[in-house]
Amino acid sequence: MRCKYVLPSGEQCKANAVKNSTHCYFHSPLISEAEKKAAQAKGGANRARKLDQPLPGIKLEKLADVKQFMSNVIGQAAKGEMDTRAAKDLIYMATEWRNTQTAYINKKGSEDICDIF
């Protein structure tokens, strides 16, 4: 059953109601604000992602380094050695880094990005 709470916009809440209740967890009048706040904070902590083990020292200076890094991350995730969400984050960061590097190369005609930081 859908939560019966009506949002200030006039739209009905889209969350599912808690079992044997007419409201979702966050709109339930039976759950105190303090409990809801604590649950929200806990949810935030659960969403924070950390690698189980730190990766060995990584130097991403040239495009080939980034390519190698991405290849390693994908390989580890594929073998089940790394959380796929963590791998996705690392690939995202590596992609951003690669794009920055590529933009620099296009501008300066060199792979030496270190002197721009």
Ligand SMILES: [Zn+2]
């Ligand atoms: Zn609701």
